[in-house]
Amino acid sequence: MAQRGATGQTQTSAGRVEAEGRDERAATATSALAIEGVSKQFGSGDDAVQAVDDVSLSVDRGSVVGLLGPNGAGKTTLIKSALGIVVPDAGTVRVFGTDVAEGRRAAYTDVDAMLEGARNDYWRLTVRENLRYFATIHGVDPNSVADRHEQLLERFDLAAKADTPVRELSRGMKQKVSLASVLAGGAELVFLDEPTLGLDIESSRTLRSELRRLAREEGLTIVVSSHDMAVIEDICDRVVMMADGEVVADDTVAALLSGADRDSVRVTSAGIDDGVLARLRNRFEVGRVETVDGRRRVEVAAGGDTLYELMDTLRAAGVTVEDIRTVQPELEEVFVDRTGMESGGGRSR
């Protein structure tokens, strides 16, 4: 399995030479997170499930890295392994250069996480009380960061509800409280597992915008796992795609999209009948076909000279083209292409 690190170099699972080892150590020194050869298996015998299989990646300080994969791809296990909540069977995890196996407490001083399916905070306490409590357990005197807490409350539109018990807030508000409490202690590396799960469009947009701001203006390092391609595309500098416990792609969003560029066009015309469609299929690679308001909309792989051939074919068939536009590749397509699965499919791990 070949994997690409943050430095853009391709790493191989076996046969690393000493020089590569030196590169790794150099990368570790500037990394917020360095995961090397981490594996985790659950169960044994016939029931054994390889949740994470020899995964290596590093996350630069101040970057936002998205973990993308179908259910059961191993995203949550990888995040929990990085956090020490799950002990990996093999491999090392370094947080800000500290091996978590050697100095767990020191390594996690500036780390916090918002995990999927967890309430993450205390619903019987008020919003402000949660911020103070979580700042304290993260080793910060809450009185010394009271200003910061006020800013967080303002940023997340929670100021008016600061003294309301969390249990009385809406789902979206609770999610914001959760994120605010993760940031309350001044964490510099945060893990967010499905942060927009269950949020309405507006709340999701607000959260995404705040995450972008935190990364851009405050240099927060974020590792975010999500099924929501829009979230990943919107906020991440880099995307790590996982399937069956392995990393199948690791690159910037732009690079992944450009790699998937197929030179396709989408032609719309009322004149594309079944005969024309059959003729197009004979000569070109035809993708999605839709009928919208009585007009056929056909996606055809055509670029450069092939595009002229396509136009000639349509003209010869007497088809008047009403609309033609280049098809922009979407992350969803790259995801399906790399993992061979739909984003929502599979079993959760």
Add this chain to the structure above:
Amino acid sequence: MSHDAEADNGSRATTDGSTTTPRPATYYHLARAVLYREFLIFVRYPANAIGGIVVSLFFFGLLFYGGRLLAGQALTDSLEGIIVGYFLWTLSVGAYSSVSNDIGSEVQWGTLERHITTPFGFAPVALLKGVAKVVRTFLTSAVVLAVMLLLTGTWLSIDPLAVVVIAGLAITSVLGLGFAAGGVTVLYKRIGNWLNLLQFGFIVLISAPVFELPWTRVLPLAHGSALLQRAMVDGTRLWEFGPLELGLLVAVAVGYLAGGYLVFYYATRRARRLGVLGDY
């Protein structure tokens, strides 16, 4: 927020241009935060405490009036001992279930996982919560004791120092059992409700025949229960107990607390290895 964004003096720049200087939290700050949280929940949601008091008094009423109907004078003769035993039982149940259930709740809420990745870890938080639960249980059990005395028209020699020290040490051993049960719950989740049944076993421990079977003194509650009977029924003051008796009480308390805590610690560690720490 990032290392790079930190000013030379360690202050962190904020987006409005101001700076804040985070000071490190010490164990004092941690203790204050945990105890204050427990206090807030206690005063803000008194229904649990009131419910516990009502249920305790209901069962005592059944025991007292039912027992008088069935046993008559025999019950009245041993009423003081029954009240002391029942008081210790309510203390034990309160301490045990609040610790074991609390750990189960933390697992369910995902807050245990968050504590795992903090500089302090969950260990001191759990111990501090244990202290808070014991204090809370003393307050509610004191109400139960007062109502029992009024209801039965009984008078006990209550020396607060002796009662608090002896009962406190007696239920410290139960606190250890609560931690052990919490640890098993972390591993096996749904078993938590079954472990609550253990609290009925406390009745056996409280009434253990420590004079006939001296070895039973090393069981949780048994020796403490015997000393508490002497303190509250016979009026024995704390300093009138022998050093061996008090030493054994301390040893049993510390031993079970440490043992229970070790079970919790290793169960949590195993849960991390199995990857089931937060799965509920």
